[in-house]
Amino acid sequence: MSLTPSDKLPLLLAITGASGSVYGLRLLQYLIEAGQPVELMVSCAAEQVFAEELDLSLGNNPKSSLLNYLNLPLSSPLVWHNINNFGASVASGSYRTRGMAVVPCSLGSLAALSHGLSENLIHRAAAVCLKERRPLFVLVREMPFDLIQLRNMVSLTEAGAIVAAASPGFYHRPQSVADQIDFVVGRSLDQLGFDHHLFMRWKEESQPLPTTRTQAL
């Protein structure tokens, strides 16, 4: 009998139909480059946002389209899940993962998650993370918020999730949009428990920053 460390368990990543899909793609790129297995779910609205914001069409082979867009090898540790497939591994709590990030999270998905709905695999996988007490990180992109949305954030926080807004800081003196994206993605990685050097931390000594960028930037 042995106890195996679970540091290579997959991270679940959902990209939903909020503006800022580039946050999700940059997070995916960074995780894969770091050798972290990722299991990805992309909502139908997110595909629409890809087209609107990034001129990205996933076509018939979404996994290879995404890897190609992110300049990642086809052999990358990425699993693509169709969000209508409730028989997927990630729909069950017995399938072990290190948690889930919803980046970006639309207000529609926020409402579904905070009410325990399971209308697609994203909702179900997030509900599984909550019931199994695994990390669930939700990056909302909207402004301003109405009371219903604020209450949904409170409910989700009470259920154990970490809710954040996609709001870049400026104290690290960003020189580009890419720097601002990396700040938000880096702070998301902080919450998910990953080491990174995506931006200069407050009072931190100078460190080389990554050179890879998404094609959109």
Ligand SMILES: Cc1cc2nc3c(=O)[nH]c(=O)nc-3n(C[C@H](O)[C@H](O)[C@H](O)COP(=O)(O)O)c2cc1C
């Ligand atoms: C270009 C574009 C940008 C959008 N931006 C946002 C946004 O920033 N926040 C949001 O909550 N919804 C946004 N929406 C609306 C959502 O996509 C819509 O509510 C959808 O039903 C969300 O579905 P999903 O959560 O399954 O992805 C946007 C839609 C489009 C087409």
